[in-house]
Amino acid sequence: MNRFKLEKIVPYVILTVIGILFIFPLLWVLVASVDPNAQQALKTPDSLTTSNFTSILKDGAILRSFAIGLFLSLGQAVLVVLFAGLAAYPLSRYALKFKKPFMYTILFMTSLPITAVMVPVYQLFVYIDLQDSLIGTVLFLTASGLPYAIWMMKNFMDAVPLELEESAWIDGASVWEGLRRVVAPLMIPGICTVAIFTFSGSWGNFFVPYILIQTPEKFPASVTIFQFFGNYGMVEYGKLAAFSLIYTMPAVVLYIFSQRFMSQGFSLGGASKG
Amino acid sequence: MYTGMGCGMNTDPVLSHEIQIKEKRKKDYTLFRSILFLLPTWIILLIFFVGPILLTFYFAFTNLSLTGTEAKSLEFTGFQNFVTMFQDPNFRISMVNTIVFLVFSAVIGQQVLGFILALLMKEKNTSFRRIIGIIVIAGWVTPEIVVAFCWVAFLSDNGTLNMILGNMGMKPVTWLYTFPMISVIIANIWHGTAFSMLVYQAALDDVPKSVEEAAVIDGASRFQLLLRIVLPMMKGSIVTNMILVTLQTLGVFTLIFAMTGGGPGASTQTLPIFMYNQAFVNYQLGYGTAISLILLLIGIVSSTIYIRYMKVEI
Numbered sequence: 094m095n096r097f098k099l100e101k102i103v104p105y106v107i108l109t110v111i112g113i114l115f116i117f118p119l120l121w122v123l124v125a126s127v128d129p130n131a132q133q134a135l136k137t138p139d140s141l142t143t144s145n146f147t148s149i150l151k152d153g154a155i156l157r158s159f160a161i162g163l164f165l166s167l168g169q170a171v172l173v174v175l176f177a178g179l180a181a182y183p184l185s186r187y188a189l190k191f192k193k194p195f196m197y198t199i200l201f202m203t204s205l206p207i208t209a210v211m212v213p214v215y216q217l218f219v220y221i222d223l224q225d226s227l228i229g230t231v232l233f234l235t236a237s238g239l240p241y242a243i244w245m246m247k248n249f250m251d252a253v254p255l256e257l258e259e260s261a262w263i264d265g266a267s268v269w270e271g272l273r274r275v276v277a278p279l280m281i282p283g284i285c286t287v288a289i290f291t292f293s294g295s296w297g298n299f300f301v302p303y304i305l306i307q308t309p310e311k312f313p314a315s316v317t318i319f320q321f322f323g324n325y326g327m328v329e330y331g332k333l334a335a336f337s338l339i340y341t342m343p344a345v346v347l348y349i350f351s352q353r354f355m356s357q358g359f360s361l362g363g364a365s366k367g
Numbered sequence: 368m369y370t371g372m373g374c375g376m377n378t379d380p381v382l383s384h385e386i387q388i389k390e391k392r393k394k395d396y397t398l399f400r401s402i403l404f405l406l407p408t409w410i411i412l413l414i415f416f417v418g419p420i421l422l423t424f425y426f427a428f429t430n431l432s433l434t435g436t437e438a439k440s441l442e443f444t445g446f447q448n449f450v451t452m453f454q455d456p457n458f459r460i461s462m463v464n465t466i467v468f469l470v471f472s473a474v475i476g477q478q479v480l481g482f483i484l485a486l487l488m489k490e491k492n493t494s495f496r497r498i499i500g501i502i503v504i505a506g507w508v509t510p511e512i513v514v515a516f517c518w519v520a521f522l523s524d525n526g527t528l529n530m531i532l533g534n535m536g537m538k539p540v541t542w543l544y545t546f547p548m549i550s551v552i553i554a555n556i557w558h559g560t561a562f563s564m565l566v567y568q569a570a571l572d573d574v575p576k577s578v579e580e581a582a583v584i585d586g587a588s589r590f591q592l593l594l595r596i597v598l599p600m601m602k603g604s605i606v607t608n609m610i611l612v613t614l615q616t617l618g619v620f621t622l623i624f625a626m627t628g629g630g631p632g633a634s635t636q637t638l639p640i641f642m643y644n645q646a647f648v649n650y651q652l653g654y655g656t657a658i659s660l661i662l663l664l665i666g667i668v669s670s671t672i673y674i675r676y677m678k679v680e681i
Binding site for chain 2: 104107108109111116117118119121122125132134136175176179180182183184187197200204205206208209210211215216232236237239240243296297299300304315318319322334341344348
């Protein structure tokens with residue numbers, strides 16, 4: 094009887110310990126952000142303040158970096174959804190000779206580390222005069238996000254029954270109208286999943302804009318926060334923590350939001366990537 | 368799914384010929400439409416994805432440079448970069464660092480911890496499960512750069528860990544200088560484990576209850592059940608997850624860059640950091656590209672194994 098009890102308790106104990114170990118590094122950001130005299134070590138604040146947040150949100154340069162980050166991620170997400178949606182249609186609906194090799198190439202591309210091509214991408218951008226260009230960065234981000242988006246989008250589109258589209262065609266709709274008015278609305282959860290995935294991916298990406306953008310005025314939040322860390326990180330812990338929290342917020346909110354669309358859980362049926 | 372199928376029941380030769388022509392026209396139009404729909408994707412991928420990969424293969428064999436006389440005269444230098452690389456002690460260090468980082472943070476750390484979490488959380492109290500899940504996933508959702516800040520604050524000389532040690536009467540440790548590799552490995556485990564946990568939770572849920580029950584009736588112990596029944600059934604998820612996590616970890620730059628900058632010395636300099644230093648700090652783009660080619664080749668081999676293994680239906 095005793096052994097049975099122990100077997101039940103031990104997992105809870107181990108999980109609690111892991112949980113505590115996991116939460117420690119995170120606690121610092123949460124606590125330091127509301128502490129007027131935050132230090133590097135975690136401590137209980139003597140008083141609570143929102144001044145860290147307000148001073149970050151009043152800083153014009155930081156606000157601009159958030160706007161630029163939004164432009165990059167939103168621009169990328171819109172282009173990716175649009176292009177992937179268009180590409181997924183023939184891949185889902187028609188029997189094409191090049192479909193198999195193309196889909197394999199796409200799958201292959203989803204798993205290649207982007208880090209490996211950043212040096213030649215930089216050189217390419219110098220050649221075609223796109224370095225330090227936000228539009229250029231959006232286009233590169235679009236290319237890096239497209240393979241996975243096409244893969245997901247095709248799977249989502251496969252789930253939309255052809256009969257619904259056909260009945261629209263009988264009513265005189267063109268293929269394009271069918272895609273826009275019948276298929277796309279039925280795929281809203283899928284489209285949102287792709288958009289959220291793409292957006293959060295580039296919102297958190299530091300390396301790509303760090304390489305492709307040179308003018309500090311054009312840095313997105315991911316790069317500005319790194320600079321802030323370099324310049325004030327060792328002094329203004331409270332502000333760094335507040336900046337980090339504001340910067341992390343969109344990723345958290347979008348993750349929670351995406352859970353509503355991905356109710357079937359997290360299976361490696363397709364190519365899943367974090 | 369196909370369109371334009373389901374004819375051919377017609378026996379009238381003339382009519383069937385007409386239908387054939389119609390089918391042909393429809394097919395041609397289908398092809399035209401497919402190309403039209405795929406065109407934006409092809410253009411973008413060709414310029415910004417395939418292009419850089421091809422350039423990697425080209426630049427790796429040149430003396431491409433950001434500054435100096437070489438910047439003006441791009442020359443083909445054959446295997447010179449690779450000769451330099453294999454003689455460069457920094458390359459060897461980076462290679463070893465990359466392997467250590469991969470093995471301990473991806474293969475062992477995230478996989479094993481993710482699996483243990485998934486296993487222990489199975490059939491536990493729902494709210495308890497949820498709380499632990501949220502804590503672990505929080506580390507995953509947090510952007511890499513913020514993960515780096517959290518861990519610098521935790522491990523730095525005046526950080527949380529040393530404060531705890533001090534309260535317990537122990538001497539502080541300069542974690543990021545004395546144990547830099549362990550520090551970045553732990554930070555990366557913290558950031559990545561949730562992915563493996565979610566994958567393994569789904570895989571464990573897919574193991575049919577009846578199979579487990581049958582094994583228990585046959586007298587299998589818990590450990591035997593796990594080793595002989597559950598793990599073999601999860602083989603597919605384990606292999607795919609292993610390759611995906613390895614590929615992701617191979618590309619980790621930001622976390623190490625922000626935490627240690629590859630240092631102290633070259634002690635946490637993995638291949639991506641080494642590549643960055645050569646290309647953008649020393650301005651040797653050709654040499655930097657040769658290093659990225661090595662990264663790319665490792666990536667290509669792993670991806671190929673992954674696709675072979677997946678055996679997906681397209």
